[in-house]
Amino acid sequence: MTPEKIQVIGGGVDVAPFLVGNGRTLRDKYQLGDKPVILVLCRHSELKRLDTVIAAMPHIWAQQPDVHLLLAGARTNYSATLDQLITALPPAQQAQIQIINDFPESEKPELLAVADLLVHPSGNESFGIVFAEAWAAGKPVIGADVGALASLIDAGQDGLLFRYGDPASMAAQVLTLLANPAQRAALGAAGRQKVLANYTWDIVADRVRQIYADTIARSRA
Numbered sequence: 001m002t003p004e005k006i007q008v009i010g011g012g013v014d015v016a017p018f019l020v021g022n023g024r025t026l027r028d029k030y031q032l033g034d035k036p037v038i039l040v041l042c043r044h045s046e047l048k049r050l051d052t053v054i055a056a057m058p059h060i061w062a063q064q065p066d067v068h069l070l071l072a073g074a075r076t077n078y079s080a081t082l083d084q085l086i087t088a089l090p091p092a093q094q095a096q097i098q099i100i101n102d103f104p105e106s107e108k109p110e111l112l113a114v115a116d117l118l119v120h121p122s123g124n125e126s127f128g129i130v131f132a133e134a135w136a137a138g139k140p141v142i143g144a145d146v147g148a149l150a151s152l153i154d155a156g157q158d159g160l161l162f163r164y165g166d167p168a169s170m171a172a173q174v175l176t177l178l179a180n181p182a183q184r185a186a187l188g189a190a191g192r193q194k195v196l197a198n199y200t201w202d203i204v205a206d207r208v209r210q211i212y213a214d215t216i217a218r219s220r221a
Helices: 024-029 050-063 079-087 105-114 131-138 147-152 167-178 179-197 201-220
Strands: 037-041 067-073 096-102 117-119 141-144 159-162
Touching: 024 105, 037 050, 037 105, 037 131, 050 067, 050 079, 050 167, 067 105, 079 096, 105 131, 117 131, 117 167, 131 141, 131 179, 141 147, 141 167, 159 167, 159 179, 167 179
Parallel strands: 037 067, 037 117, 067 096, 117 141, 141 159
Antiparallel strands: none
16 A cells, blocks of 8 residues: 555544643542652553553652552453452552553543543553543643554653553653643644644544545545
């Protein structure tokens, strides 16, 4: 297939719900206070490389001991492995990880509102809709420097990239953002503008429709 026959559109997001989340209810529920919160938002799967996040946390706690990690997603057969990785940590560190299982879709904006930043450890994505959702909520993101993810995130503009599968690299990027609230705000704002310009459902649907219209017109010609 020739390159001119390939059109990259991306996924769509309903932005409105992500504009109104405040996160205070969940901060109170999980007794987070005003402590820094890292959010990972994905189902429990070996492909999502949640082990990288768990391995990164001691590096993060060494410099930011009050950070909390929220792991929010659907439980799977891999959940038992994830539980083992967490219970291998010292009890004080285990207490700084909150697992939120099988939450309703309506709670996603609140989860993102709680977070200071979103980390997605996976390298196995065709797009990465969770980044668009985080950006819609005005949050900075950290993703792996591989495949579609590296092309979706403009490093230094709306998010940061870490070396895939490298806990120390992930921790370094997290610590960079935790130390710089102004940078977090700027990356999140740029991400929201990216979503509004490219990844609302209206925009995505219009682009798909136009591709079909152009293809039909060419075939008739």
